[in-house]
Amino acid sequence: MVSVCLITYNGEKYISEQLQSIIDQLSDNDEIIVSDDGSSDSTLTIIQAFNDKRIKIVPHEPFRNPTFNMEFALQHAQGEYIFMSDQDDVWLPNKVSVMVDALQKADYVISDCYVTDENLNIIYNTRYVPELKIHKNKFMALFFTTPYQGSCVAFRRKILEKALPFPKYIQSHDRWVGNIAAFFYNVKFIPDKLIYYRRHGSNTSQFKSPNSIFKRIYYRLGYCWGLITRIFK
Template sequence: MKISVCIATYNGEKYILDQLHSILPQLRKNDEVIISDDSSSDKTLELIKSLKDHRIKIFAHNHYRNPVYNFQHALRQATGEVIFLSDQDDLWLEGKVDAVCKALESADVAVTDCKIVDDDLNVLTESYFKFRKSGKGLIKNLYSNKYLGCCMAFKRKILEKALPFPPRLPMHDIWLGFISELFYKSVFIPVPYILHRRHLSNTSSTSQKSETSLIKKVSFRWNTIKHWPNVLFRR
């Protein structure tokens, strides 16, 4: 069972090597790491190439200037039967891949817990699950998303319904979570297998109260719901 790890990068030189060093030892020789780079102007790609690992496949472009659709580009390049998502500055903890693959023997989507840390890996939140009251349930996740993208992995068939992403999607993990709840079997693994960095360059907040306006939240949920009928007929 081939694994694809999808990473969307943009000016991630500060942490990208630490991240890849935490991922690659957990993969086999036939697995792959898909790097979709959205016009980085720093040394991100240079550092990645310095590893000279045949499992890393780089797809550089300047099409999106948007992390959501940069992730979509990565997903479209993946060839594995199981797909992991990873942010460019997180650290995977030992045992993550084995635990997730075991869970996917009886489920289609697996979500692990994580610890929220700062730039220097000081723990801000011991358990994202406890902080967000994470768990399954369509209405529960429509009200407040519990699917954190960097903690997700899923079988390839999920992409049949999930792609393409609808327009004006604020975050990819919200859409993938809804698709999972609508059509597939999910499992939440209550063990933190990731150190998830939160800092000023992150695109969303997980350890602080969301400042997104109520109007924007309602607008997004309506935008998501109205695309569900189209998804029903995707094969």
């Protein structure tokens, strides 16, 4: 069973295209867990209009924080194979099958992707950075960089046993789950480009690094402490 954890917030512009690209490759027993963070636009109306029993909207008070919105979605996932999804990307038709196949020999799989503009015109043919491809220590590669999108990963359910609940001081669910996977489990990188990662005005900040070096060190230390606490879990 596949569980797709989809987080939303005022995503009416792109959510229909993204959701359709996911639904088209799921089986009848799979599920899409939608955790909406208090949208004030028509995001939820658009999702409900799909009228698909595999879509499960889990209500909650707004977090105003994508990391803990994703945590909430993950807590409701029932499948063996877990996918994290943003609201504005588009999945290529073979994403689920390729990732599930790769998970037969790994616990956590990262694929490549196309980076596009808001109209899905390709800007970059890869999202990988060289360190991710060549670094012999996968944990170090994942810990010191975030060279991938959370929507480019899939993992086995057992990773949630270590990853949940999230520490309250972490900054990114992508990095936290990736660090847990690299530290405790078998990580695999595959070169297949399986999503169009849409880069637009609301998310281009992910390509910049506004935090000071001191904040970066602070958050890295926080992740280290979080990992240490999970050794004994």
